[in-house]
Amino acid sequence: xxxxxxxxxxxxxELLVRALVVLALAVDALIHFRLAGNFSLAVPGGIAGGTLFxxxxxAAILAGIFLAVRGSRGAYALAGLVLLSAFVAVxxxxxxDVPAIGPIPAMYEPIWYFEKSLSAVATGLGAVLAxxxxxxxxxxxxx
Amino acid sequence: xxxLTPLANLSTGPTGTSARRFGSSAAAGxxxxxxxxxxxxDAEEQASPTGAAGETTSPSEPAATDTAPRSSAPEDGEAAPxxxxxxxxxxADEPEDSSEDAAVEEVVIxxxxxxxxxxxxxxxxxxxxxxNEDRVGHTVTSDEEGLFDTLVAGGTEETFIVPEEPGEYSFxxxxxxxxIDTLVIG
Numbered sequence: 152x153x154x155x156x157x158x159x160x161x162x163x164x165e166l167l168v169r170a171l172v173v174l175a176l177a178v179d180a181l182i183h184f185r186l187a188g189n190f191s192l193a194v195p196g197g198i199a200g201g202t203l204f205x206x207x208x209x210a211a212i213l214a215g216i217f218l219a220v221r222g223s224r225g226a227y228a229l230a231g232l233v234l235l236s237a238f239v240a241v242x243x244x245x246x247x248d249v250p251a252i253g254p255i256p257a258m259y260e261p262i263w264y265f266e267k268s269l270s271a272v273a274t275g276l277g278a279v280l281a282x283x284x285x286x287x288x289x290x291x292x293x294x
Numbered sequence: 295x296x297x298l299t300p301l302a303n304l305s306t307g308p309t310g311t312s313a314r315r316f317g318s319s320a321a322a323g324x325x326x327x328x329x330x331x332x333x334x335x336d337a338e339e340q341a342s343p344t345g346a347a348g349e350t351t352s353p354s355e356p357a358a359t360d361t362a363p364r365s366s367a368p369e370d371g372e373a374a375p376x377x378x379x380x381x382x383x384x385x386a387d388e389p390e391d392s393s394e395d396a397a398v399e400e401v402v403i404x405x406x407x408x409x410x411x412x413x414x415x416x417x418x419x420x421x422x423x424x425x426n427e428d429r430v431g432h433t434v435t436s437d438e439e440g441l442f443d444t445l446v447a448g449g450t451e452e453t454f455i456v457p458e459e460p461g462e463y464s465f466x467x468x469x470x471x472x473x474i475d476t477l478v479i480g
Contacts, residue, residue: 192445193430193469257429262408264472 168284169222172230175277176215179237182270183208198254207237224288231281238274241267403477405432405446405467410475418458418479425451433468443468 183204191201214233218226243249245267248259260267401420404411406427416422424434426446434454435443441463444454457463460480467473 189469192433195431195447259429260408260470262470262472264470 162287165222165284165287168280168287169218172227172234172277172280172284173215173219175234175273175280176211176218176230178273179234179270179277180208180211180215182266182273183211183237186266193260194256194258198256200256200258203255203258207233207240211237222288224285227281227284227288231278231285234274234278234281238271238278241271241274245271403434405473408432408470408473410434410467410473412475412477415478415480416456418456418460420456421453422456423451423453430469432470432473434465435468437464437466 187201187204187208189201190204191199194200210233214226214230218230220226244258244260245263246261248261249257251257401413401416401422403413403422403424404427405424408428424444424446426432426448429448431445431447433443433445441457442454442465444452446452456477456479461478463477463479465475465477
């Protein structure tokens with residue numbers, strides 16, 4: 152009888168989850184970079200909306216590279232944090248008219264369009280998958 | 295050895311080899327995506343699906359093509375100047391009859407709750423006021439590149455001159471591309 156090592160150091164499932172989280176981060180970065188210029192027009196005050204978008208995109212790139220290279224718990228946690236922050240922000244400013252808070256401008260935008268919807272879906276699913284990746288990592292035994 | 299766990303794991307066994315391969319190729323792919331995004335991402339024209347502010351030819355024409363807009367569009371994209379009067383409807387022998395009260399009437403495009411409210415028709419070459427009642431900025435940007443493209447900050451007003459050629463001109467808001475409407479000039 153062949154035995155299966157369910158605690159294989161790097162399972163195919165973990166690789167798949169990692170790839171999908173990296174993909175979600177890539178989509179997050181790409182869309183935020185694309186929308187940054189126009190968002191500066193809409194929200195020029197405080198830290199301009201475009202600057203916030205570029206910061207988000209930069210964080211997503213760094214988290215994506217870190218996760219792709221390392222695949223550690225810390226990398227999953229960082230990826231999940233970046234994706235969750237983007238998802239919460241897009242949902243919050245879609246449904247709640249949040250006023251300007253210090254340097255963060257009011258960014259209420261009660262509409263959906265393609266890039267925004269895609270970003271919300273990608274970051275939401277990506278955050279869930281990052282959590283799953285984290286759980287898979289917890290199940291692994293250190294060698 | 296503990297702190298090297300992830301890397302050590304990746305290098306063991308067949309799955310470890312594929313993981314290592316995955317790691318390096320995924321990182322390379324991610325960097326490529328980042329470079330593409332970084333190179334082309336921040337210009338305003340990038341986000342407009344209709345490409346109205348881009349350099350290439352506009353993919354979408356105005357709704358009505360019976361009166362094709364002038365080919366000598368203004369360079370700055372702000373508005374069509376009213377100085378090309380000879381090209382249109384023979385106003386030559388109109389002796390400024392009674393200084394036209396209607397001409398004084400303000401024509402307004404109102405933006406409220408992320409939607410345009412546009413007058414039914416606007417006379418050619420009219421100065422139109424755009425009143426933005428939202429807190430965020432919007433633009434009134436013609437689908438056809440260069441005809442008009444006016445930014446109105448939140449809670450402010452701006453004016454622009456509509457084209458001299460009668461017709462239907464579809465337009466949109468650059469930051470919010472699903473905000474679309476049509477300006478009928480005639």
